[in-house]
Amino acid sequence: MLSTLIAYSVRAQEISLDVREHTLKNGMKVLILPRKNSSTFSAYLRFKTGSVHEQAGKTGLSHMLEHMMFMGTRSIGTLEAEEEEAILEKLDQLHRKISELRELERSPFQPPALSPVEGKDPSRLTALEKEIAEATAAHKQLIIPNEFWEIYRRHGAVGLNASTSRDGTQYYVNLPSNRLELWTILESDRMKNPVFREFYTEREVVKEERRQRYEANPGGALSEALIALAFAAHPYRNPVIGWPSDIDRLLRPDALRHFKTFYAPNNAVLVLVGDLDPEQTVRIMEEQFGSIPPQPLPELHITQEPPQRGERRASVRFDAQPRFMIGYHIPAMGHPDHYALQVAAAIMGRGRTSRFYRSLIDGKRLAASIDVSVSPLRDPGLLTVSATPRAPHTPEELEKEIGAEIERLRGAAVTDQELLRVRNQLEADLVRSLRSNASLAAELGNAQAMAGDWRYLLESRKRLKAVTADDVLRVVKSYLTIENRTVATLLPTQPR
Amino acid sequence: MDALTRAFGAAILIAGLIAGSAAAEEQGAAPVERRSAGAERIGLMIFPPLFWRPPAVGDEVERRTLSNGIIIYLYPDRTLPLLDLVGLIRGGRLYDPGEKAGLARVAASQIRAGGTTSIAPDALNDELESLAASLELSAGDEALEVRLNLLSRHTERGVKLLADVLLRPAFDAGQLELARGRLLEELRRRRDNPTELLHKEFAALHYTDRHPLGLEPSETSLRSISREDLIAFHRRYVRPDNLMLAAAGDFDKESLVALLEQSLGSWSANGRSSLPPVPNVETIAKPGVYLIDRPIPQSSIAIGHFGVDRTNPDRQAIELMNQLLGGGGFTSRITKRVRSAEGLAYSVGSRFGTDGRQPGLFQVIALTRTDGTARAVGAILDEIKRLRDAPVPATELDAAKEALTNSFLFWFADPTQAVRRLMLLEFEGLPLDYYQTLLERYRAVTSDRLQEVARRYVKPDDLAIVVVGDAKALEPALSSFGSIRKIPHQAPTVRTP
Numbered sequence: 001m002l003s004t005l006i007a008y009s010v011r012a013q014e015i016s017l018d019v020r021e022h023t024l025k026n027g028m029k030v031l032i033l034p035r036k037n038s039s040t041f042s043a044y045l046r047f048k049t050g051s052v053h054e055q056a057g058k059t060g061l062s063h064m065l066e067h068m069m070f071m072g073t074r075s076i077g078t079l080e081a082e083e084e085e086a087i088l089e090k091l092d093q094l095h096r097k098i099s100e101l102r103e104l105e106r107s108p109f110q111p112p113a114l115s116p117v118e119g120k121d122p123s124r125l126t127a128l129e130k131e132i133a134e135a136t137a138a139h140k141q142l143i144i145p146n147e148f149w150e151i152y153r154r155h156g157a158v159g160l161n162a163s164t165s166r167d168g169t170q171y172y173v174n175l176p177s178n179r180l181e182l183w184t185i186l187e188s189d190r191m192k193n194p195v196f197r198e199f200y201t202e203r204e205v206v207k208e209e210r211r212q213r214y215e216a217n218p219g220g221a222l223s224e225a226l227i228a229l230a231f232a233a234h235p236y237r238n239p240v241i242g243w244p245s246d247i248d249r250l251l252r253p254d255a256l257r258h259f260k261t262f263y264a265p266n267n268a269v270l271v272l273v274g275d276l277d278p279e280q281t282v283r284i285m286e287e288q289f290g291s292i293p294p295q296p297l298p299e300l301h302i303t304q305e306p307p308q309r310g311e312r313r314a315s316v317r318f319d320a321q322p323r324f325m326i327g328y329h330i331p332a333m334g335h336p337d338h339y340a341l342q343v344a345a346a347i348m349g350r351g352r353t354s355r356f357y358r359s360l361i362d363g364k365r366l367a368a369s370i371d372v373s374v375s376p377l378r379d380p381g382l383l384t385v386s387a388t389p390r391a392p393h394t395p396e397e398l399e400k401e402i403g404a405e406i407e408r409l410r411g412a413a414v415t416d417q418e419l420l421r422v423r424n425q426l427e428a429d430l431v432r433s434l435r436s437n438a439s440l441a442a443e444l445g446n447a448q449a450m451a452g453d454w455r456y457l458l459e460s461r462k463r464l465k466a467v468t469a470d471d472v473l474r475v476v477k478s479y480l481t482i483e484n485r486t487v488a489t490l491l492p493t494q495p496r
Numbered sequence: 497m498d499a500l501t502r503a504f505g506a507a508i509l510i511a512g513l514i515a516g517s518a519a520a521e522e523q524g525a526a527p528v529e530r531r532s533a534g535a536e537r538i539g540l541m542i543f544p545p546l547f548w549r550p551p552a553v554g555d556e557v558e559r560r561t562l563s564n565g566i567i568i569y570l571y572p573d574r575t576l577p578l579l580d581l582v583g584l585i586r587g588g589r590l591y592d593p594g595e596k597a598g599l600a601r602v603a604a605s606q607i608r609a610g611g612t613t614s615i616a617p618d619a620l621n622d623e624l625e626s627l628a629a630s631l632e633l634s635a636g637d638e639a640l641e642v643r644l645n646l647l648s649r650h651t652e653r654g655v656k657l658l659a660d661v662l663l664r665p666a667f668d669a670g671q672l673e674l675a676r677g678r679l680l681e682e683l684r685r686r687r688d689n690p691t692e693l694l695h696k697e698f699a700a701l702h703y704t705d706r707h708p709l710g711l712e713p714s715e716t717s718l719r720s721i722s723r724e725d726l727i728a729f730h731r732r733y734v735r736p737d738n739l740m741l742a743a744a745g746d747f748d749k750e751s752l753v754a755l756l757e758q759s760l761g762s763w764s765a766n767g768r769s770s771l772p773p774v775p776n777v778e779t780i781a782k783p784g785v786y787l788i789d790r791p792i793p794q795s796s797i798a799i800g801h802f803g804v805d806r807t808n809p810d811r812q813a814i815e816l817m818n819q820l821l822g823g824g825g826f827t828s829r830i831t832k833r834v835r836s837a838e839g840l841a842y843s844v845g846s847r848f849g850t851d852g853r854q855p856g857l858f859q860v861i862a863l864t865r866t867d868g869t870a871r872a873v874g875a876i877l878d879e880i881k882r883l884r885d886a887p888v889p890a891t892e893l894d895a896a897k898e899a900l901t902n903s904f905l906f907w908f909a910d911p912t913q914a915v916r917r918l919m920l921l922e923f924e925g926l927p928l929d930y931y932q933t934l935l936e937r938y939r940a941v942t943s944d945r946l947q948e949v950a951r952r953y954v955k956p957d958d959l960a961i962v963v964v965g966d967a968k969a970l971e972p973a974l975s976s977f978g979s980i981r982k983i984p985h986q987a988p989t990v991r992t993p
Contacts, residue, residue, distance in 0.1 A: 015576075037575045038909040039548050070826075075534030144530050145836050149826035151538055154895050156902025160825075174909075176902055178543040185538065204839030211794040212842055212863050218688050319791055320688040352609075352621040362674055368681040390681045421626045428628035428647055431576055436910060493791075 015431060019444065019454060020278040022285070026294040027266030030285050031444055031454055033273040035437065039177045041274025042437035044445040045187060046170040048269070049262035051240045052302055052379070058254055060242015062262075063164040064206055065255045068196040069171065070148055070162070073189045077147040077197065087139045088197060092252050094132045095200055099249045101125055132200075143197055151186065155179050159438060164240055167378045168449055174438055177275035181284060188288040191263065199252040207248070210241045218320035218490055219386075226488035229314045230327045230382055234305040266294040271445040271454075273437040305329065305380060312486040317493045324395045324489040326402070327382040330374065330479050333450060338374070339463045340471035341383055341479065345372040346422045347414050347472070348405070349385070353421060355405055356385075366393045366401055378450060383479065395489050409476045413469040423465045430461050529891040550908050550931040553918055559928075560753060562736075562761040567922065569742040570749050571915035579651050579745040580912040581658065583642040584923050587733035588635045590708050590774045590853070595720060598679065598713030600635035602721050603729040605675055607640075608633045610667040610726075612660045617668050620657070629654050631661065637709065638853055639923065640733065648746035652755060659759035662734055667726045679718050686712075687985060690964045691863070693788060694796040697983055698962045701782050702802060702857060707775055709854070735765035742919040744911040777802070777854045781958030785980045787971065788964040795869040795965030799876050800859035801958040803849030806924060811850045812937045813949040819896045820946075821883055822846025822860055827895070829879050830860060840864045840872045848953075853924075858954070866966050870973040873961060877977075880959070883950040888943045900938050907931075 020032040054061050074081045101124060144150075152160050152173065162171040175183055214220035224239050231237035241247070270289075272281060308329055331337050349356050349372030356370040368388045375381030389398040434440050447456040531539070551571065553559050558570045588600045608631060611617035624631055629646035631654070642662065646654040687693055696712055703710025711717075743752055779802045804814060815823075822830035822845045834844045841862045849856015860880065864872040908914040908931075921930050961977055963970060971980055 035575070037573070039546055039905060040909055072532070073534060075537075076532050077534075078532055079530065140837075144532055144535070146826045146832055147532055147535055150895065151535055153825065153827050153899045154902065156899065156904075156906070158903050158906040174906060176546055176905060178546045179902075182538065182541060182543070189534065198836070201837070201839040205835055205842050208794070208840070208864060209842035211865060216690055216792040216794040216796075216863075321685045351625045353618075353625045358618075361678075365674065365677055368678050368685075388681070388685070390677060391684060417622075417626070421622075421628075424626060424628040431578055431647065432645075434576055435578065 015434065015458075017434075017444075017458070020282075021454075022282050024265065024286055024290050026290060026292055027264075028285075028289055028292070029269045029448060030282065031269070031271045031448060032276060032278045032281050033271075033440065033444065034276050034278055035273060036275055038437075039275050040174055040437065041177050041180065041272055041276050042172065042174045042441045043183055043187070044170060044172045044271040044273075044438075044441035046168050046269045046271075046445045046449050047263050048168060048267050048449050049258075050165050050167045050169055051238060051242075052166050052235045053258075053262060053300060054235065054238070054242075057246060058250065059238040059246040060206070060240075061250055061254055061258050062169055063241055064199075064203065064247070064250050065196075065258050066162045066164045066169050066171075067202050067206060068199060068252075068255050068259075069190055069194060071197045071199075071202070072143075072148045072195055074193040074195055076151065076186075076189065077144055078142060078195065079144065080142045081195070084139065084142045084195070084197065087135055087142070088195075088199075088252065091132065091135050091139070091200065094128055094135065095251055098125070098128050098132075099251070101128070102248075136201075139197070145198070148186070148190070151182075155182055166236055166240060168446070170442070170445065172438065172442065180272075180276060180281065184284050184288040188292065191265070191268075191289070191292055194259065196252050196255050196259075199255065203247065203250060206241065207244070210244065210247065213241065214239065218318045218323065221318055222316055222323060222325055222488055222490045223386075225314050225316045226325045226327050226384070226486060227382070229312050229488060230308075230329065230486040231305055233303045234379060235302060236305075236377065236379065236381065261298055264295045264297060265289060265292045267297055269445050269448045271441040271448070273441040273444070302379065308484050308486075311482050314486070314488040316488060316490045318490050319493050320490065321388070321391075322395050322489065322491050323386070323388045324399060324487060325387070326385040326399070327486045327488075328384075328479050328481075328484050330381060330383045332378060332380050333376050334456075336463075337471075337475045337479070339460070340467045340475040342374050342464060343419070343422050343467045344409070344414075344472050344476055344480075345374045345383060346425065347418050348372045348409070350422070350425065353418075355409070356402070359405055360398065360401055364401065366390060366398045370402070376446075376450075395491070399487065399489075403482075406476070406480050410473070410480065413473050416469070419467070419469060419472075426461055426464050430458075529889075546905075548905050550904070551914050551918070552932060553928045557915055557918055558749065559922075562753075562757050564736045564761055564763055566736045566756075566760055566763075567740040567919075568753065568756060569740070569915050569919045570747075570752065571742070571744045571911050571918075572747055572749060573744060573911040574746050577648045577746050579644075579646055579648045579654070579743065579747055581642075581644040581655070581741060581743050582912065582916050582919070583662075583739055583741045584919065585640040585642065585733055586638065586738050586769070586771060586923070587640050587729075589637045591772050592708045592711070593772075594705070594708070594711060595717060596725065597708070597711040597717040599717075599721055599725060599729060600640065601713070602672070602675055602679070602718075603726050603733075604633040604635040604640045606667055606672055606726050607665045607730060607734065608642075608661055609675060610665055610671045613664040613666050614660065615657075616666075617671050620661075623653075624657065627653065629657075631658060633661075651747060651752070655752075655755050655759050659763075662739075662760075663763055665726075665730055667723050667730075669723055672721075672723055672726065676718055676721070679713060680715060683713065683715060683718070687790065690790055690792065690794070690796040691861070693790075693985070694798050694861075694962060694964045697786070697788055697964070697985075698798045698800070698859060698960070699857065701786060701960060701962065701983075703777060707777055709777070733771075735769055736760070736763050737765065738769040738771075740919050740923060742912075742915040744915045774854070779855055781955065782960045783958055783978070784960060785974050785978045786960060786962045786983050787967050787974070787980055788962070788983045788985050789967035790964050790985075791966050791968075793966070794863055794865055795872075795963050795970060797862045797864065797869065797872060797876070798859050798962045799873065799880070799959055800846075800857055801955055801960060803856035803858045804953065805853060805855050806851050806926075808850065810949050810953070812934075813941045813945050814848055814850055814953055816893070816896055816900075816938060816941050817883065817946055817950055817954075818846055818848040818858075819900075820888060820892060821848075821879065823848070824896060824899065827899075829882070830862075830876060833879060834862055834864075834872055834875050838871070838875065840868045840875070844872075866969050867973075869963065869965065869970055870976070873963075873974065873977055877956070877959070880954060881956050883954055884947070884956070886947075888946045890943055893941070893943055893946060897939055897941075901935055904935060
């Protein structure tokens, strides 16, 4: 065991990361960072799959799967696993029929060839709904809802959660350090034997999540419109949560298929940070996760975005005050220009010394806020400027002034002081990200999953610090162009 | 057997429990609580002992005073080259004069943003951001909080800047106008976020405009705040006898104390600190249904009434009750029912204000689609009533206590958070060993006690049902819960400067 556990101690400035690296025999990557700062540990389990891997018509599936992973297993959350499985299959069939029926009703045509029984017969829907209600009631007799959560909670879990993004899906939790064994049992059990019970109720929960984030939230509605327009072909165009009509038709077998395809140990990264003994931890990981069979991963072709050949504009009407977003296509994370773009973004929008703050928030007082961000994506993404104008100034006025500031950036090199400030901030960011076990685990896991090596966490800071004023000038000139941008503006609806 | 007894009882690690099923079958008799075979096996696990107690003042944490009386809590932790200084200045929203609602918030931001008598705002921003340091002030209900976070190699300069900001703010007039303009814009955008609107309207309904907690800054109050108000505010509140500081992170105690003494120790103020009186909360219930119209497809619901203040002797029992009701995440009753069983909400939960100087609010919150609103309201009302009407099963209460016991160490896992908590005890007038005995107080709560507390503090007849959503559709749906009053909320008409 000792021989496979390779310890690396990498120092960046005063920072030393004592990461122990191990690959289980099934290909699962395990990173352990022992820290004695508290009697706790954080676990971060990431699968290298996200919404980019969804098929047309099934958007939102990876996120739906993430929700289902909390529903328990064949031995947790149920009193009768076999009997339950039969009901779950029945519910799948009923919901599939409902989907088919709704699909039929969607058509504006009422083919004369269809008799009412085959066609739009509301009584069929009612009958199906009644059957579903009965099967659901029978199912409830067999299950212990939220038992998976309950076990974690009883044992002191804090921050138990998961998130789905375009490139990854991650599960995380913090526990007292004497609960490592428990964590391993629960997590390996849900990797081996998950049961996606209550799928169709949870689908309603996800629809509420979508309403909350996008349909009742002006910021969400706007960003969804921007991204869908900026990407014409790449699946990044789809919201991670899915399009409403897709969510509506997701079925449990879809989630099972997605799970079986992508949640393989050889597609996972596990990071444990905290008060742990590395040797013992590796032994426990081998015992519990090692028996999960590896599997070949599908060969995937992800449609790449063709170059944009001119400005794109969208408007969104919403019962809210105006705001807008500008997105510029940029290269993928890890590309040399990506570092310079991160520095450019910080010079434009970070803090009270940034160009936008000094000139447009404080100076001309046109904006209440302007944020600039660079997408940390595996494929080419966006640099995004999100702005809220200050009345009586309009989005047009503010957009014009933001354009003028970007022209200034394209016209002359940034100052040494600006560069130095950003470098210092990046160094401090790194140190701050190490404060909690949870954020350190997430940073290591993200670097390992995205770059294939956790040391990228330190390497990326080095690359960022090496960015010169010429680099910034070059990337601003090549990417922050009118032809390469998409602008989405949210404007108030007329009062009713 | 609760988790703590188990944790201290033995030191054997049982591995691979999931693999075998013998243990559960041998149990024989039906369990009191419905549990899966997997949960049964996990229930038999024994965990190695974990020796831990909250950090204590006089032990890991030291309390000192500077020569001018400033109280300092010190919690060195040299894991990372970072230093946090957190200060509490008594003052805040509770003391805002009615006609100047928002004063504490503006003043807190301007103490930092307005520069000092020796450093202009821009230069201060330049220096702090070049050091990658953050120095900010914010206003809460009872305190202004100042936070300095920096790489420890910049400690000396950072503390000097902190002292300069606290002692000699310049209140630059241009920065005040900037802040005012941005706050007015925030006001214009107040409706855009339905849950924020909900919280503000729920508070305004209960505390009314006769109490600072019911008053939001208005265009008039924001426009009335002058530079002279800020100077007077600073003179009154920011004084050595009204300030406590806590330090956590990479420092040597003696050198940091010497530095603080040098920067802050000779600061003096005339007379003694005197704070304005705070009006009492008139805890008059506001039962009924209140609608705030926003034509969006999801309703934001708040159902509740007044809570209690932190001197309440039943505080721990009330907090446990709230854990069971909706404060305990996925295992609480309302979440289980409204989210997991009925699929009506993604965000749902409850809180019961117990930590304020004045009575807080009890609120159940749920966000649900327009046509699910009535069903969600009905389910929530049921669960609120059930707390009073039915005794809490011992297993449910034990689970909540176990969760608290086992997760308690996370309250102190971050040193800054830990030392701030300890300082807050003194600020709130609680004993400094409060946390050493807190778990005992939670564990002492029985099922009977919990039901008594529910009957005393949860009042179905007092519940206000406040909903932000599509009024046209909601009005008929919600009329069965009581007569509906509409809270007018027009699109903002804030004048432009």
